[in-house]
Structure formats: structure tokens, C-alpha cells
Amino acid sequence: MVSGEHTLDPIVLVARSIGGGRVNVVGLRLPEDEEEAVPLTRRQKARRKLAEIWSSVAGV
Known part of the structure; x- marks a missing residue:
């Protein structure tokens, strides 16, 4: 079974839920x-980091 992230040129396909x-x-x-990216707030950075950690722990 294929799961996780797969790169399609500059676009990444991400499997979020597998069951x-x-x-x-x-x-x-x-x-x-x-150039157009707006800097993230501390809260946004923390939420993104927690989501990354959860994804790695949950295996999604």
C-alpha cells in the first residue's frame, strides 16, 4: 500500500487519513x-509544527 507524501513536480500529494x-x-x-508569502505568527508556526509532529506520530 502506498501512503505518505508523493511529489508531482512542485505539487505534493499528501495522504491525510488511511484506514x-x-x-x-x-x-x-x-x-x-x-515573494508573496506572509510571515507566520508564533501561533501559526506552533500549530504547523504540532501538525507535522502529529502526522509523523500518527503515521499519516
């Missing part, structure tokens, strides 16, 4: 234009 041998939720991580 019963099936992918239930998928997402796309699109490239961001660095």
Missing part, C-alpha cells in the same frame, strides 16, 4: 510564491 487499506482523505501541498 481499512484505503486512503480516506488526500490533500495537495501547492508551491508558495516566496
Whole structure:
């Protein structure tokens, strides 16, 4: 079974929820234009880091 992240050029396909041998939720991580990116607040940075940690622990 294939799970996790798969790069499609600059777009990343992310399996968010896997259960019963099936992918239930998928997402796309699109490239961001660095010039137009707004700096994240401390809260946003913390939430993103927690989401990354949870994804690695939960195996999603």
C-alpha cells in the first residue's frame, strides 16, 4: 500500500487519513510564491509544527 507524501513536480500529494487499506482523505501541498508569502505568527508556526509532529506520530 502506498501512503505518505508523493511529489508531482512542485505539487505534493499528501495522504491525510488511511484506514481499512484505503486512503480516506488526500490533500495537495501547492508551491508558495516566496515573494508573496506572509510571515507566520508564533501561533501559526506552533500549530504547523504540532501538525507535522502529529502526522509523523500518527503515521499519516
